[in-house]
Amino acid sequence: MSKHTLTLSELLKYDDIVIQCHDNPDADALASGFALQWFFRKKGKDARFIYRGSKKIRKSNLVIMVNELGIPVNYEPDYAHKPELLITVDSQYGQRNITTTPAETVAVIDHHQVSDKLPHLSEVRSNMGSCSTIIWDMIRDEKEDISQDMNLQTALYYGLYSDTNRLAELSNPLDRDMIEALSIRESVVKLMNNSNISLAELEITGHAIIGYEYIESDKCMILQAEPCDPNILGVISDFSLETENVDVCVAYYVTPEEVKFSVRSCVREVHANELAGFIAENIGGGGGHMYKAGGVIHPEKLPGLGSEDPEAYVSRFVRERLHAYYDRYEIIYASTEEADITGMRRYGKIPVEMGTVKLTDMYPVGSLVDIRTMEGDIQVKIEEDTYLMIGIEGEVYPIDRKKMERTYKFLDHPYSHEFEYEPSIKLTQGGERKAVIPYAKAVISTGQSFIYARPVDKYIKVFTKWDEENYYAGEPGDYLAVREEDLSDIYRIQKDLFPRLYKEEPLK
Ligand SMILES: [Mn+2]
Known part of the structure; x- marks a missing residue:
């Protein structure tokens, strides 16, 4: 579920512009507003960046972020001005987590699930790790260069970093593209990281761990925390996974607005991103990596919640989903x-047109490269006869020349194809990323x-x-x-x- 309808230049026809992020801003909300304001200033528009709600930012990593990176955000609990254009970032206008500010026109830029009717001026991409990524991408589309502004780049990085549990729950290739493109002030990130947990959160961590539930048959641990910064869930599940005989951990909290959870696995039979997706199937979203993942459940989508206490309901629900997950699969080990x-x-294989790239056309023999696909990164060492196949869905996989020639024959027209995310390659050691498709030749399977x-x-x-x-x-x-x-x-x-x-x- 995503909508790409808005470009930043469309917003330049307004003069009196206010950017508002959700109440109790987190790093992603701050970075998003900061980046958007940076864009408007670059275009000669003096946009104001505010947040509202009952609480001023107090968490020490965020105070450091605002001060060290010079984020010109204002706390405006009683904001009375009605702007010509209000843009909500990292949140959607009219939702519970953002105080409503009347405005003549409203725009929304966000990466959460679409929860209500969106205004005409909206850019909501629910599959992105952070709102920072979306705004980074939109600024890039406007051909504005942020490479000279280290503070802005650091903020964007930290926004994504915080929203994806230290990048561990990252699932979109565009998020990875942004990380690669940014130059950041490492020292500030280090400083923010080391002030990430308040004493109150340390206590939440302790309580959650003391109240653990262990499912012996599956070597799985479930931990419920009080509502907290979602990063704390990652801390809790990472730490608990180190326990002997614990192969999988799920840590979560419940609020009336959302249920957040983190999943960790240290066994090959359970991919954390898959389990996260399973838990949140049809009622939210989940994703990440094989070993670390996370997700969110929208309580209003829980079947039959009714008047039941959401906490009791969710705790039963999570257990049931875990049981269902373990019961559900038959495991087949081809090697044995x-x-x-x-x-x-x-x-027999139907002849379908595919692409193939002789990787030595792109890099010298012996190069170690990272190939980025919709499903994640794979690493390949390029040999004299290494080819890369591009399948009909844009999936890619390496193949050696002999096998390729046995299965496919070259067509005499060029290969061209558009995919949702184009596969790309870069040297593992660094350097510029190259799109794969311009190097591809069209082949067709010989049906053998x-x-x-x-x-x-x-x-x-x-x-x-x-x-x-x-x-x-x-x-x-x-x-x-x-x-x-x-x-x-x-x-x-x-x-x-x-x-x-x-x-x-x-x-x-
Ligand atoms: Mn966010």
């Missing part, structure tokens, strides 16, 4: 099993490969023989597939892709 093909049908496959009726996790550390998760309707020429090469094919990729063939 030869697939049982009874009940499977035989399929056959598989056995069947749709699965439950949830599965498949550890393929190519990667013992990572599994591919499948849901009912997805296909479990085995290569005809190697019955231990078991993998999963998503149900929506399958009919586009395979057609049934007679059994041999």
